[in-house]
Amino acid sequence: MRWTLLGLATIGALVSSVVLGPAAVPLGDLFRSDIVWNLRAPRALLAFLVGGSLGVAGASLQALVRNPLADPFLLGLSGGAGLGAVVAIALHIPGPWALPIAAFVGALAALGLVYRMGLIGGAGGALDPRILLLGGVAVGAFAAAITTAIVSLADAAELRNAFLWLWGGLSAASWDSVLLVALYAPIPLIVLFAASRPLDLLALGEEPAGYLGADVAAVKRRVYLAASLLTAAAVAVSGVIGFVGLVVPHIARLAWGHHHRALLPAAFLGGGALLAIADTVARTVVAPRELPVGVVTALIGVPVFTLLLRRWTVA
Amino acid sequence: MRRLLFAVLILAACRPDGRTAGRQAQRIVSLLPSFTELLFAIGAGDRVVGRTTWCDYPPAALSIPSVGDGMPPNIEAVAARKPDLVVLYNSGPNVTAAQQLERIGIRTVLLALNRLEDLGPAARTLGRLTGLEKRADSLAMAMDSLLHQPPPTSSTSTSLAFVVWDNPPIIIGRGSYLDQLAALAGARNVFADVTAPSAQVSLETIAARNPEWIAVLSDSAAPPSFARRREWRAVRAVREERFLLLPGSLFGRPGPRSGQAVRELRALLERNGVGAQHAAPLHDRSRR
Numbered sequence: 001m002r003w004t005l006l007g008l009a010t011i012g013a014l015v016s017s018v019v020l021g022p023a024a025v026p027l028g029d030l031f032r033s034d035i036v037w038n039l040r041a042p043r044a045l046l047a048f049l050v051g052g053s054l055g056v057a058g059a060s061l062q063a064l065v066r067n068p069l070a071d072p073f074l075l076g077l078s079g080g081a082g083l084g085a086v087v088a089i090a091l092h093i094p095g096p097w098a099l100p101i102a103a104f105v106g107a108l109a110a111l112g113l114v115y116r117m118g119l120i121g122g123a124g125g126a127l128d129p130r131i132l133l134l135g136g137v138a139v140g141a142f143a144a145a146i147t148t149a150i151v152s153l154a155d156a157a158e159l160r161n162a163f164l165w166l167w168g169g170l171s172a173a174s175w176d177s178v179l180l181v182a183l184y185a186p187i188p189l190i191v192l193f194a195a196s197r198p199l200d201l202l203a204l205g206e207e208p209a210g211y212l213g214a215d216v217a218a219v220k221r222r223v224y225l226a227a228s229l230l231t232a233a234a235v236a237v238s239g240v241i242g243f244v245g246l247v248v249p250h251i252a253r254l255a256w257g258h259h260h261r262a263l264l265p266a267a268f269l270g271g272g273a274l275l276a277i278a279d280t281v282a283r284t285v286v287a288p289r290e291l292p293v294g295v296v297t298a299l300i301g302v303p304v305f306t307l308l309l310r311r312w313t314v315a
Numbered sequence: 316m317r318r319l320l321f322a323v324l325i326l327a328a329c330r331p332d333g334r335t336a337g338r339q340a341q342r343i344v345s346l347l348p349s350f351t352e353l354l355f356a357i358g359a360g361d362r363v364v365g366r367t368t369w370c371d372y373p374p375a376a377l378s379i380p381s382v383g384d385g386m387p388p389n390i391e392a393v394a395a396r397k398p399d400l401v402v403l404y405n406s407g408p409n410v411t412a413a414q415q416l417e418r419i420g421i422r423t424v425l426l427a428l429n430r431l432e433d434l435g436p437a438a439r440t441l442g443r444l445t446g447l448e449k450r451a452d453s454l455a456m457a458m459d460s461l462l463h464q465p466p467p468t469s470s471t472s473t474s475l476a477f478v479v480w481d482n483p484p485i486i487i488g489r490g491s492y493l494d495q496l497a498a499l500a501g502a503r504n505v506f507a508d509v510t511a512p513s514a515q516v517s518l519e520t521i522a523a524r525n526p527e528w529i530a531v532l533s534d535s536a537a538p539p540s541f542a543r544r545r546e547w548r549a550v551r552a553v554r555e556e557r558f559l560l561l562p563g564s565l566f567g568r569p570g571p572r573s574g575q576a577v578r579e580l581r582a583l584l585e586r587n588g589v590g591a592q593h594a595a596p597l598h599d600r601s602r603r
Contacts, residue, residue: 022516023523038549039519096544099482164480171483171518174546288506288524289514290483 002255002266010048010269013276017044020280022287043173047279047293048272049181050170050234051244053189055271056264057227057234058245059252060192063199063260064223065129072231072245075136075224078166079143080110081235086147086162090154099165100172100236107232110139115224126206126217127224166239169293170279177237184233188226189268195223196260203258243297244271247305254312274301339446340400340422344393346385347404349428349570351376353438354402356571357451365396371564372572388412394419400444404428429512431495434458434569454571461499461574473584474503475528475559476521476552481541483515492569497530500580522549528584530559532567559583 018030018040025033057072064070084106088098117135118127151159198219201209210216234241252266278296285291344365345351351370354363360375367385370376382392387408393401393416401416403409405425413423424444426437435455442451475497477487487493488509497504505524506516529552531539538558547553559580561567566576 022520034549035519035522039517039522039546042546094540096540098540164485165482169483172544172546174544176545283517283519288509288516288520289511290517290520292483292515 006269010273013273014044017276017280020284042175042178043170044276045178046173047170047276050238051275052268052272053185053230053234054245055248055267056192057230059249059267060223060227062249065133073240076110076114076139077107077231078240079140080106082166083143083147086150089159089162090150104232104236107235111228113139127220170238188230191226193264199260242294243301244275247301254308340444342398344396344398344401346388349568350402352570353441356454357442357447359445390415430492431462472503474505474526475530476505476526477530484518485513485515488514499577525551528557528559532563533560534562
C-alpha cells in the first residue's frame with residue numbers, strides 16, 4: 001500500500017513535470033516539441049535524480065551522526081561549493097561548465113577537510129560523529145567568510161549572481177547534466193544501499209553495533225564519503241536545494257520505520273518525487289516568472305511533514 | 316497659537332536649507348556613474364573631486380581620484396576628499412551613508428535614477444546645487460524630449476529579451492530602463508508583461524516567447540558563455556547566435572548619453588536586418 005502510493009506519486013510527479021509548464025504545448029505535440037524534449041524532460045529527470053540523491057544522503061547522514069537535524073549540506077558542503085563558485089567567477093574562469101566544476105571541487109575540499117577533522121577525534125581510524133558535525137559547521141562558516149571577503153573585495157558585479165547560482169535550482173538542466181548524474185550517482189547510491197544493515201545496527205549505538213558484528217569504523221567512513229560525494233554532485237548540477245534532504249528522510253521514517261533496507265529506497269523515490277513536483281510548481285505557479293525551487297520544497301514539505309507527524313503520533 | 320508655533324518650526328527647519336541652497340557646490344563627490352556623467356554634461360566636471368571605480372565616462376573622469384566602488388560608500392574615503400556636496404543614488408544603504416556624512420557636516424543629496432524620466436529632475440537638481448541651472452535645464456529638456464519622441468516608423472517590430480543572468484535565467488521586465496531603451500529603439504521586449512525591473516523566469520518561457528534577439532550587457536565581443544550550454548540551445552536566437560552585445564558603459568545606465576544609446580541600438584537592429592534572415596549575424600559563427 002505504502003509502496004503503491006509512493007510509486008504512483010513518483011509517476012505522477014514525473015508525468016506532470018513533463019506535461020505542465022509555463023509554455024503552452026498542446027498534448028498532441030508533446031513528443032515532438034523541442035521545449036518538452038530538450039528542456040522539460042531533462043529538467044524533470046534531473047529534479048528526480050537530485051531529489052532522490054538528497055533524500056538518501058540525508059537519511060544516511062542522519063543515521064551516521066545520530067542527529068535528526070543532520071542535512072546533506074550541514075557538513076560544510078554548501079560553504080565549500082559556494083566558495084568554489086565565487087572563486088571561479090572572480091578569476092574569470094571561462095567555459096560553460098566552469099561554475100559547476102568549481103563548486104564540485106569546493107565541495108570536495110570541504111568534504112576532505114571535515115573528514116580529516118573527524119578522524120582526529122575518533123580512535124583507530126573511526127570517525128567521531130560529534131566532530132563531523134562541529135567540523136562541518138566550522139568549515140562551512142570558514143568557507144562562507146572567505147566567500148564574503150571575495151565578494152566584498154572583488155570588482156565583479158556578477159559575483160552577486162554567484163549566490164543566485166548557488167540557490168539556483170534546476171534551470172541548468174540538460175541531457176548533459178542528466179547523463180552526468182545518471183552515471184555518477186549510482187555508485188555512491190549502491191554503497192549506501194549496501195550499508196543498510198550496518199546503519200540499522202548503528203542506531204543502537206556504536207558499541208552494540210560492534211558487538212553485533214558491524215565494522216563500525218569502516219561503515220562510518222564509507223557512509224560519510226558516499227553521502228557527501230552524492231551531495232557534492234547535487235550541488236554542482238543544481239546548487240543548494242534545501243529541505244529535501246532534511247525532511248524527506250523523516251517522512252520516510254514515519255511511514256517505513258527505521259529499517260534502512262526500506263527507508264533508503266523510500267527516501268530516494270520520495271525525495272525525487274518531491275523535488276520534481278516542487279520544480280513543476282516553481283515553474284508554473286507564478287508564470288511567466290519562476291520561484292526559487294527551495295522555497296517550494298519547504299512550502300510543500302513542511303505541511304506534509306506536520307500532517308504525517310500528527311497522524312503517526314496520534315495513532 | 317499652535318499654528319504659530321508650527322509656522323515657526325517650519326521656518327526654523329527651512330532656514331538652513333535656504334542658506335545652503337544658495338551656496339554653489341565647489342567640491343563634489345559623485346557616487347554613481349550616471350551622476351558623474353550628468354555633472355560633466357552640465358559643465359561641473361571640473362568640480363568633481365571624487366568618483367566611484369565604475370565612473371568611466373567621460374574619459375576625463377578617470378583622472379579624478381576614486382573613493383571605492385560606492386556599494387556601500389566608504390564614508391572616510393569620501394570625507395577625505397573634503398567635499399562640500401556628495402551625490403548619492405537613493406537606496407537603503409546610501410540613506411544611512413548620507414546621514415553619517417551629514418553628521419560630520421558634509422551636505423548630501425539623494426537622487427533616484429532608475430528610468431529615463433528620472434534624468435530630467437536629476438539634471439535640474441544638480442544644476443541648482445552647482446549654480447549651473449541654464450545648462451542643466453537644456454540638458455533636462457533634451458532628456459525629457461526622449462520620452463516624448465515618436466516611436467520609430469519601422470513596419471516590422473523586432474523582438475528581443477534582455478538576459479542579465481543565465482542560471483537561473485533572469486530577464487529585464489517593463490519596470491526597467493533597458494525596457495525603455497528597447498521600446499524607443501523600436502524593439503519589443505518579449506517580457507514587457509513582467510512589471511518588475513527584472514525577474515527570474517524559466518528557460519522554456521524564453522524559448523516559447525522566441526525573441527528574435529538575445530540582448531546582453533557585455534563589454535566583450537564574444538557571445539556569452541551560456542551560448543554554448545546545451546539547454547540554452549532550445550532558444551532559437553541562441554541557436555542562431557543572434558546576440559546583441561551592448562557595452563555596459565553606454566547601455567547599462569541612464570544618463571546624458573541615453574539618446575545616443577537609443578540611436579545605436581536602433582542602428583544595430585536595422586543593420587542586422589529586421590526580419591532579414593540573410594543578414595550577417597553580429598558574430599562570426601566560426602568562432603564557436
